[in-house]
Amino acid sequence: xxxxxxxxLGDLQTRVHRKxxxxxxxxxxxxxxxxxxxxxxxxxxxTTKNVDGTNQNVLTVSAEHGLISQESFFTKKVASKDxxxxxxxxxxxxxYNKSTSKSAAYGTVARNLSNAPGIVSPLYLVxxxxxxxxxxxxxxxxxxxxxxxxxxxxMLREGARSHGLLNVRLxxxxxxxxxxxxxxxxxxxxxxxxxxxxxxxxxxxxxxxxDEVYRxxxxxxGARYGExxxxxxxxxxxxxxxxxxxxxxxxxxxxxxxxxGEVENDSIVTASEFITEAGLQGSSAKMxxxxxxxxxxxxxxxxxxxxxxxxxxxSTNQAVLALVPDESLVLPRFLLHAVRSKxxxxxxxxxxxxxPNLSKGLVVTQTIPMPxxxxxxxxxxxxxxxxxxxxxxxxxxxxxxxEARPTLLSSLLDRTIDIESTELEx
Numbered sequence: 001x002x003x004x005x006x007x008x009l010g011d012l013q014t015r016v017h018r019k020x021x022x023x024x025x026x027x028x029x030x031x032x033x034x035x036x037x038x039x040x041x042x043x044x045x046x047t048t049k050n051v052d053g054t055n056q057n058v059l060t061v062s063a064e065h066g067l068i069s070q071e072s073f074f075t076k077k078v079a080s081k082d083x084x085x086x087x088x089x090x091x092x093x094x095x096y097n098k099s100t101s102k103s104a105a106y107g108t109v110a111r112n113l114s115n116a117p118g119i120v121s122p123l124y125l126v127x128x129x130x131x132x133x134x135x136x137x138x139x140x141x142x143x144x145x146x147x148x149x150x151x152x153x154x155m156l157r158e159g160a161r162s163h164g165l166l167n168v169r170l171x172x173x174x175x176x177x178x179x180x181x182x183x184x185x186x187x188x189x190x191x192x193x194x195x196x197x198x199x200x201x202x203x204x205x206x207x208x209x210x211d212e213v214y215r216x217x218x219x220x221x222g223a224r225y226g227e228x229x230x231x232x233x234x235x236x237x238x239x240x241x242x243x244x245x246x247x248x249x250x251x252x253x254x255x256x257x258x259x260x261g262e263v264e265n266d267s268i269v270t271a272s273e274f275i276t277e278a279g280l281q282g283s284s285a286k287m288x289x290x291x292x293x294x295x296x297x298x299x300x301x302x303x304x305x306x307x308x309x310x311x312x313x314x315s316t317n318q319a320v321l322a323l324v325p326d327e328s329l330v331l332p333r334f335l336l337h338a339v340r341s342k343x344x345x346x347x348x349x350x351x352x353x354x355x356p357n358l359s360k361g362l363v364v365t366q367t368i369p370m371p372x373x374x375x376x377x378x379x380x381x382x383x384x385x386x387x388x389x390x391x392x393x394x395x396x397x398x399x400x401x402x403e404a405r406p407t408l409l410s411s412l413l414d415r416t417i418d419i420e421s422t423e424l425e426x
Contacts, residue, residue: 061097240316241284250279298357
């Protein structure tokens with residue numbers, strides 16, 4: 001694990017400020033060197049179209065991934081057959097996607113970081129930095145900041161938001177203002193955010209590596225131990241149900257109601273939807289006790305076959321099978337990992353033509369690896385849970401840094417963090 005654990009914005013500010021250097025007299029940029037300029041002052045719109053249709057490198061803008069191949073993002077081609085009206089995006093040029101999302105309330109600006117030109121839908125805006133106006137790397141950060149989007153929001157007329165797509169006029173977009181510090185400060189901001197992004201990437205890679213270690217542990221269970229049917233080591237196995245949607249008295253209570261898409265979690269304590277005691281009593285929904293393993297029996301994509309562990313009382317719908325362990329035969333958390341070691345086998349056993357599903361009978365007759373003694377289970381469980389705990393901590397740290405990134409960038413742009421008089425230690 002890295003030494004970036006439990007990071008807060010204050011920690012990030014401390015890392016930026018840790019070494020304070022006294023700059024030579026007159027070297028520090030003055031307040032007047034920082035400007036708020038309209039986007040039109042630093043960029044030029046690009047309207048070159050794919051008139052001959054020869055460029056088939058269709059790109060899309062993602063808030064998470066930037067400017068990427070459309071086929072990679074959607075796993076299929078969704079562009080029009082006729083791409084002659086698409087804009088060509090050269091290396092280093094920018095694209096603004098007006099589509100909104102939870103993480104991008106005013107859309108996303110991305111830059112073509114490849115050496116090859118691509119094409120984008122005419123719904124996007126394409127532009128490039130004017131020579132010497134701003135560092136492209138800095139401009140990409142500034143145009144995805146709260147400051148820029150706040151300025152853009154102030155430009156929009158009422159009713160500009162519609163069906164997840166901002167109806168931004170050209171005049172409004174290019175009139176929005178961007179913070180423009182001196183070039184040396186732009187470079188320092190790029191370095192700070194770049195270091196933060198590199199740390200997030202490293203943590204993501206570490207979490208993925210730990211996931212592979214975990215999968216290796218699961219495979220080793222089958223190689224080391226004999227197998228038993230799930231029904232041989234559980235005291236109860238039952239699915240839940242769905243209270244009638246027509247009865248408003250059944251929903252909005254304080255009983256969490258778990259659905260199959262929410263199953264894959266090592267510590268399930270709540271759900272996205274809640275039912276009332278009347279809803280529980282008036283349906284086949286059932287309460288699952290802490291210590292049970294739950295299995296998704298059907299759902300979209302790879303949902304079926306997923307397993308999770310219940311840490312607090314919870315109810316479930318009919319797509320979730322609860323497995324209550326016989327604790328004289330199996331440790332509760334070992335049952336979770338043993339079932340997960342057979343996820344692929346469970347999915348292959350699903351039946352049905354249009355959407356194959358599992359059933360209680362198919363799940364409880366599945367064989368799982370099982371050491372002869374609880375002591376052997378405890379030993380294996382200690383190693384597995386250690387890996388999972390490290391993986392969870394690594395992912396949580398990456399998430400904390402992602403959450404802190406926008407505020408850190410804003411603090412650099414509004415000079416809450418005085419980056420000019422520090423030696424960087426990010």
